[in-house]
Amino acid sequence: RKEVEQDPGPFNVPEGATVAFNCTYSNSASQSFFWYRQDCRKEPKLLMSVYSSGNEDGRFTAQLNRASQYISLLIRDSKLSDSATYLCVSINDYKLSFGAGTTVTVRA
Amino acid sequence: EAGVAQSPRYKIIEKRQSVAFWCNPISGHATLYWYQQILGQGPKLLIQFQNNGVVDDSQLPKDRFSAERLKGVDSTLKIQPAKLEDSAVYLCASSLDGTGPGNTIYFGEGSWLTVV
Numbered sequence: 001r002k003e004v005e006q007d008p009g010p011f012n013v014p015e016g017a018t019v020a021f022n023c024t025y026s027n028s029a030s031q032s033f034f035w036y037r038q039d040c041r042k043e044p045k046l047l048m049s050v051y052s053s054g055n056e057d058g059r060f061t062a063q064l065n066r067a068s069q070y071i072s073l074l075i076r077d078s079k080l081s082d083s084a085t086y087l088c089v090s091i092n093d094y095k096l097s098f099g100a101g102t103t104v105t106v107r108a
Numbered sequence: 109e110a111g112v113a114q115s116p117r118y119k120i121i122e123k124r125q126s127v128a129f130w131c132n133p134i135s136g137h138a139t140l141y142w143y144q145q146i147l148g149q150g151p152k153l154l155i156q157f158q159n160n161g162v163v164d165d166s167q168l169p170k171d172r173f174s175a176e177r178l179k180g181v182d183s184t185l186k187i188q189p190a191k192l193e194d195s196a197v198y199l200c201a202s203s204l205d206g207t208g209p210g211n212t213i214y215f216g217e218g219s220w221l222t223v224v
Contacts, residue, residue, distance in 0.1 A: 004150070042217070043199060043215035043216060043217050043218055044151065044199075044215050045215070046212050046213070046214075049212075087150055087151075091207050094156070094163060094164070094206050094207050095153070095164060095207075096153065096207060096213070098143075098150030098151045098152070099150050100148065100149050100150045101150055
């Protein structure tokens, strides 16, 4: 079983909509998590860190559910520029495990 | 602040040839990572250095891949001989000091390898 699993999508949403998707992790010892954003043919860039129950940064909200071992990312008021692949990352000790990513496409 | 620098950006080689990628991390970053990202997949760690020592190389195919970071600054990743399945983006990343809270990992733009 993969350490981190994500719904690949794509999630196609209109501008202004809210979109949410989950990431499940298999290692209950994972201490913290990240969401990275990766644009087509570009490198991953950190979107937000999740160390406790959750984190909010503007239109983006991440929530961590340790009991069910998943992290969610919610994007409010979607912009065209939010179109990207969102990579979920878990950390156990020093080791990062990446999911395969969830693709979001925001249409005008 | 300068980011993680990688070269070459693109490389096409025939199978069984060799290739080398270079990475210069952000100044002062002790931890350096090499990831392999195959199209449609998430990045997979190949090797992690802390200064010039190897922290984790458990997923590095050591029969054909090698990496070094001799002076604890820049690093090279070599593939010899290359196979078709090595076609991927090779991402170098660095962080100030590992993966603890507050240690953001920054990625370079990647070196795109096509093996034909």
